[in-house]
Amino acid sequence: MTSPYSNLPSEAFWRSAVTDRAALDPGNLFSPRFPVTRAMKVVTAGSCFAQHVGRTLRQAGFNVQDAEPAPGQVSDAVANQYGYRLYSARYGNIYTVRQLVQLLDEAEGVSAPALPVWEKDGRFHDAQRPGVEPDGLDDAALVAAHRARHLTAVRDVFYSADLFVFTLGLTEAWVHTQTGTVYPTAPGTIAGSFDPAQFSFKNYGFREIFADFAAFRKRMMERNPKMKFLITVSPVPLTATASGNHVEVATCYSKSVLRAVCGSLYEQFRNVDYFPSYEIITSTNNRGVYFEPNKRSVSAQGVDKAMSLFLMAQGAAPGAAEVPRRTGAGAGPRVKRGKSSAEADADVVCEEALLDAFGR
Amino acid sequence: MTGKKTLRLLATGNSHLGAVKLAWDRLALQYPRVEVQFLGAPRETFDSFARQGSRFGLFDESQVPKRMLEGMKAAMPALIVDLADFDAVLAVGPDWGEIVLLGLLQRFGVDGIRPAKGAMDMLSAGAYAAFCADIAATSRAVGVVKKLALGPVAVIPRPIRSELILQSTEADGRQFQALAGHPDGMIAAIGVHQAAFARVIAGHGAAVIAQPAETLAPCGLTRSACSIGQKTVTTRGEARVVVDVVHMTADYGAIVLAQYLDRVVAGDLG
Numbered sequence: 001m002t003s004p005y006s007n008l009p010s011e012a013f014w015r016s017a018v019t020d021r022a023a024l025d026p027g028n029l030f031s032p033r034f035p036v037t038r039a040m041k042v043v044t045a046g047s048c049f050a051q052h053v054g055r056t057l058r059q060a061g062f063n064v065q066d067a068e069p070a071p072g073q074v075s076d077a078v079a080n081q082y083g084y085r086l087y088s089a090r091y092g093n094i095y096t097v098r099q100l101v102q103l104l105d106e107a108e109g110v111s112a113p114a115l116p117v118w119e120k121d122g123r124f125h126d127a128q129r130p131g132v133e134p135d136g137l138d139d140a141a142l143v144a145a146h147r148a149r150h151l152t153a154v155r156d157v158f159y160s161a162d163l164f165v166f167t168l169g170l171t172e173a174w175v176h177t178q179t180g181t182v183y184p185t186a187p188g189t190i191a192g193s194f195d196p197a198q199f200s201f202k203n204y205g206f207r208e209i210f211a212d213f214a215a216f217r218k219r220m221m222e223r224n225p226k227m228k229f230l231i232t233v234s235p236v237p238l239t240a241t242a243s244g245n246h247v248e249v250a251t252c253y254s255k256s257v258l259r260a261v262c263g264s265l266y267e268q269f270r271n272v273d274y275f276p277s278y279e280i281i282t283s284t285n286n287r288g289v290y291f292e293p294n295k296r297s298v299s300a301q302g303v304d305k306a307m308s309l310f311l312m313a314q315g316a317a318p319g320a321a322e323v324p325r326r327t328g329a330g331a332g333p334r335v336k337r338g339k340s341s342a343e344a345d346a347d348v349v350c351e352e353a354l355l356d357a358f359g360r
Numbered sequence: 361m362t363g364k365k366t367l368r369l370l371a372t373g374n375s376h377l378g379a380v381k382l383a384w385d386r387l388a389l390q391y392p393r394v395e396v397q398f399l400g401a402p403r404e405t406f407d408s409f410a411r412q413g414s415r416f417g418l419f420d421e422s423q424v425p426k427r428m429l430e431g432m433k434a435a436m437p438a439l440i441v442d443l444a445d446f447d448a449v450l451a452v453g454p455d456w457g458e459i460v461l462l463g464l465l466q467r468f469g470v471d472g473i474r475p476a477k478g479a480m481d482m483l484s485a486g487a488y489a490a491f492c493a494d495i496a497a498t499s500r501a502v503g504v505v506k507k508l509a510l511g512p513v514a515v516i517p518r519p520i521r522s523e524l525i526l527q528s529t530e531a532d533g534r535q536f537q538a539l540a541g542h543p544d545g546m547i548a549a550i551g552v553h554q555a556a557f558a559r560v561i562a563g564h565g566a567a568v569i570a571q572p573a574e575t576l577a578p579c580g581l582t583r584s585a586c587s588i589g590q591k592t593v594t595t596r597g598e599a600r601v602v603v604d605v606v607h608m609t610a611d612y613g614a615i616v617l618a619q620y621l622d623r624v625v626a627g628d629l630g
Binding site for chain 1: 374375376377378379381382398400401402403428431432434435436457460463464467468471472481482484485486487490491493494495498588591593594595600602604606607
């Protein structure tokens, strides 16, 4: 051997793996550590990019759990406005790992967040998910009642997971200074008001995030020792930073920390897999085309590319939801069946209700 | 429309048009300056009615069973009409998402309107109102109004199923049993959906003659007294007694038709 690099595969070399790769070819960036099967109960959570992950898995026929389902006939667009069908429960975006741990704490009755209700224009919002009721609720007691039901659903669905999918989104957050309660949005943005005496900026570091996720994993595995975890880093840059740095610099720092945490979690725990959605979307091979003109939102094309790669690596064709197989007497080519007696009666009833009135 | 000229109305719809026709037979003398032409068909056929220019009706007779087609031709003066010949149009019997709504209200309570019981989930009033608007917007009634919207259009939506359905042991009946056991707030919850439906239909330039609250039982189903109930039908040469929980009586038709006629005569419907 002339060099430790001489026998490495082509993916190990930038020229063959990136320079010579066709533009927009996502390459072979993902080799699953374990298979994700359609029998697995999949629970999704995380920052906004996780919505795409959940939706893609659902459309591909994976068993994505929904502990707080909206009525089936309501359109996705309207259901989504109220926090339904985004994740496995109506928790909205969970940007930080600390918030994920805090949610589990609250669901298990370990602790309760400080200042749980935020008010705006006489309407009351759940501070931990202020976006799920865009118009707010009538009073704080109602917010508490809805949250109590939500926490039951969270506990049930978390414990039921065979695969927990989490997208790490941010390191920056706003916390209640005295207690450390973390919020998904800064007070005063969707609801509430910002009081510097009560709230402070927090930029979670590597050790804190790693420890939080490791603790979360351990607690979940106490309920289901076979539980697996699939983690990703959101490729969506920060909307704003309170770090004092340029937002691009702050984004790079934030994503670097999250990516490093994922790498370490992957290295340390065999039931943790990492899916490189961040790398797929931000690769220089894409010339930025997977971002919308605001250079922040990931385009539908980018989402599709990333998730197609995931599905292909898992041996699942994109968009190919499994159709229940018909067996037994009903199997074989579809034929138009005749109407049952009850249906025939109903037809006659309708016909007579109309024509009898006209003195047929 | 308050002048002395005769008001020409088209009443068109599915099988629910029958109750309105029977009601008109009773009410016609009270509205001497109103002429009503009827054009109807059972639902599947009515759904195939189309508009070509200002003409509306059954353009493709090939999919209609022969016996039914003959019945329609004998009962209606024409199976294609020119909407321009009418001062206003009344669409009778399209669904307005009411069955979907009843299913929803068995699964969910609504803040301040309907308490959750047992394993029911809870919706905020805002989410419920938004869901009602969404369900209404995708109901068949919207498509019907769009087809007819050449002049003033009003809709008498399909009545809610009769409470007689609770006596049925078939799946249709079982699905509504929970309503009988937990009627709290049903009338108010239906009222929210009626208001949402009216807003959706108004967005298409039409008006709604909603099912009156007094025709509803506390559980939200239509009072049994309003429905046709038991009747004998003959299918495949065999006579059978069935309970019609879908269609309403002439009395019910008269309640909603009179509301419509009073408003249209007063010029209240565009």
